[in-house]
Amino acid sequence: MDPQVLLLVAGGALLVLAVRRWLAGRWLRKVRGPPSPGWLLGHSKEFELNVGDLESEYVAKYGAVYKKMAPLGEHLLHVADPKALQYMLHKSGYHFQKSVVSRTVSGEITGPGILVAQNQDHSRQRKIMNPAFTAAQLRSFLPIFRSSAQKLSQKWQDILQNEPGSSKKINVLATLTRCTLDIIGEVGFDVQFGAMDEKLNPVMEAYKDMFADSIAFPSTFTVLFQRLWYYIPTPILKYVKYMPGKDHARFRRTLKIINEYSKKLIDEKTEAVLAGNEKKKDIMSILVKANSAESQKERLTDEEMIAQMATFLLAGHETTASSMSWLLWELSRHTEYQSKMREEIKAVRARVAARGDQDFSVSDLDSMTYCLAAQKEVLRLHPIAYMTERQAGRDDVLPLAYPITLSDGEVVNELPIPKGTTLRVSNWAYNRLPQIWGPDANEFNPMRFIEQEKMGATYVGVTSNLMTFSAGLQACIGWRFSIIEMQALLVELIEKFEFSIPEDKPEIIRFAGGLMTPLVASEMHLGSQMPLQVSLVQ
Numbered sequence: 001m002d003p004q005v006l007l008l009v010a011g012g013a014l015l016v017l018a019v020r021r022w023l024a025g026r027w028l029r030k031v032r033g034p035p036s037p038g039w040l041l042g043h044s045k046e047f048e049l050n051v052g053d054l055e056s057e058y059v060a061k062y063g064a065v066y067k068k069m070a071p072l073g074e075h076l077l078h079v080a081d082p083k084a085l086q087y088m089l090h091k092s093g094y095h096f097q098k099s100v101v102s103r104t105v106s107g108e109i110t111g112p113g114i115l116v117a118q119n120q121d122h123s124r125q126r127k128i129m130n131p132a133f134t135a136a137q138l139r140s141f142l143p144i145f146r147s148s149a150q151k152l153s154q155k156w157q158d159i160l161q162n163e164p165g166s167s168k169k170i171n172v173l174a175t176l177t178r179c180t181l182d183i184i185g186e187v188g189f190d191v192q193f194g195a196m197d198e199k200l201n202p203v204m205e206a207y208k209d210m211f212a213d214s215i216a217f218p219s220t221f222t223v224l225f226q227r228l229w230y231y232i233p234t235p236i237l238k239y240v241k242y243m244p245g246k247d248h249a250r251f252r253r254t255l256k257i258i259n260e261y262s263k264k265l266i267d268e269k270t271e272a273v274l275a276g277n278e279k280k281k282d283i284m285s286i287l288v289k290a291n292s293a294e295s296q297k298e299r300l301t302d303e304e305m306i307a308q309m310a311t312f313l314l315a316g317h318e319t320t321a322s323s324m325s326w327l328l329w330e331l332s333r334h335t336e337y338q339s340k341m342r343e344e345i346k347a348v349r350a351r352v353a354a355r356g357d358q359d360f361s362v363s364d365l366d367s368m369t370y371c372l373a374a375q376k377e378v379l380r381l382h383p384i385a386y387m388t389e390r391q392a393g394r395d396d397v398l399p400l401a402y403p404i405t406l407s408d409g410e411v412v413n414e415l416p417i418p419k420g421t422t423l424r425v426s427n428w429a430y431n432r433l434p435q436i437w438g439p440d441a442n443e444f445n446p447m448r449f450i451e452q453e454k455m456g457a458t459y460v461g462v463t464s465n466l467m468t469f470s471a472g473l474q475a476c477i478g479w480r481f482s483i484i485e486m487q488a489l490l491v492e493l494i495e496k497f498e499f500s501i502p503e504d505k506p507e508i509i510r511f512a513g514g515l516m517t518p519l520v521a522s523e524m525h526l527g528s529q530m531p532l533q534v535s536l537v538q
C-alpha cells in the first residue's frame, strides 16, 4: 500500500479511537469531586492523618459517588453507593476485576494465589478453597480459638500478677497479633508457631510491619510508575517484582521466607493425603484433599498452593488482631456498654455451668446479643480494609441508589463509565452512610444492630449489610472465620478484664498502612500499637 494512504488510515483509526474514548468518558468528566492539585500527580499525594477523614468530607459534599484524579490526568471514581456496589460486586460477575496495581502488589506479596487470580482462574481457585471455609468447618475450630484466647488472657493475668483490682497499661495489639498468628498457625496449617510464647518466629518476623515499611508513604517515582502499570501487558508486569527499591526488596525477602516454609509443609500434607492417612482438619489439609480430588486441569498448581498459604498468613491474622484492638478501644471509651456485655456473659456462663459444660458453644456465643452487636458495630465503624480497587472490564452503566448532581447541574441516577475506569470501593464511606445507618452513623452505637431490624433498602456485603469484608464473588473468604475468632476472644477478655483509656489519654490515629492500623500520634515511629488500661475484673 502507498505509505501516504497507510499513514492516513492509521491516523484515521487513531482519531476514531480518541473520539470514542472522549465520548465514553464525557459523563465521567462531569462527575464532581475535590479539585485536582495537578495533572502529574493528581490526588495521589493527598495526606490525611486519620483514614477516612477526607473520604467522609468528600462524600458529604459530592455524594456517594465522586471523583478524584489519579496521576497523569486519569479519573478515579470513589464508590460508596449501595446499588452501584451491588452491581459492581454481585451482579456483573467478573466485569469489575481487582485493579492492575492491587493484583500486581498482591502478587509480589503472595505469589499467584486467589488475591491475584481473575475470571475462571479465580472461580477455579475459590471453588477448591470453599470446602475449608464452610460454617460447619469453621465452627469446629471454636475450641482452638477459645484455648488461644485463654492463653492470651493468662498472659495478661500474669502481667497483672493475679491481684484483683490491679491495673496496667498494655499494648493490646501486640499480644492480639501474636495470638491470631498462633491461631492461624494451628487452625490453618496444624503448626504451633509459639508466637505468644515469644518464640523467635521467621513467619512473624517476615510480616512484621511489612505494609507500613513498604506501602505507606509511596515515593513520587512509585506513584507515577504504578500509574504506568495500567499500560503494560500482564506478562511483562510480572517482572516488576525484580525491580530495585525498598518495597520490592521487602516483598521479595518476605515471600522467599514464606515460600520455603510453606513448600515443606504442603509437601508433607500432600504425601499424607496420597498415602491415604491424612486425618487432619486444618484449612491447608482440607485444601490439599479438595485439590487432589479435582481433575488435573482444574487442580491448583504447586505454586498456587504455596501462594494460598502465604495469602492465609497475610490475610488471616493482622486483620482480626487490628479489628479486635479497635473493638477494645471503643469499649474502653464506652465502659457502661462494656459492663452490660460482662453481665450478659455472666448470665450465659451460669447457664453453661448449670448444664455441666466447661465452656461456651457456638450457640452460647451467638446468644450474646450485646457482645455480637458491639462486634458488628466496630466492624462497621473501623473497616480495616477501608478501600479496595476495581477496574471496569467493559463500557458499563452504574445504577445509583442515591442520585448525584453532575458539574453541569444535571441530576442522574445512573452513570455511564468507559472500559478501563479505575473505581475505588469505599468500604469506609459505605459503612458510615447516614442514608443507611442514620444520623448517628459516625457514632459508636451497637444498639442499632439490636433495635433496627433492617438497614438500607439495598443489601450488600456478606454479613449484617457491612462492606467490611467486601461483597460478591471476590468477598473475603475468611469472614466467618474472623467473626467466630473475634467472638471467642471478646468473650474471654471481657469476662476476665476491664478495659479503659489510660490516664495519659494517648491520641490514637487510624493510620493508612495497607490496612487501617492504630498508631499513637506522639509515637508514630514505634509503629502500630493500641495502649489500653487493663484491670482484672473484681
Ligand code: HEM
Pocket (backbone or CB within 6 Å): 098, 102, 114, 115, 126, 311, 312, 315, 316, 317, 319, 320, 323, 383, 384, 385, 388, 389, 467, 468, 469, 470, 473, 474, 475, 476, 477, 478, 479, 481, 482
Ligand atoms: C476482620 C478480619 C478481616 C477483614 C476485615 C477482611 C477483609 C477482606 C476484604 C475487604 C477482602 C476483599 C479484598 C478485595 O476486594 O480486594 C478480603 C479478601 C480475602 N480475605 Fe479477608 N478479611 C479478614 C479476615 C480474613 C481471614 C481470617 C482470612 C483467612 C483465614 C481471610 C482471607 C481472605 C482471602 C483469601 C481473600 C480473597 C478472596 C477472593 O479474592 O476470593 N480474610 N478480606
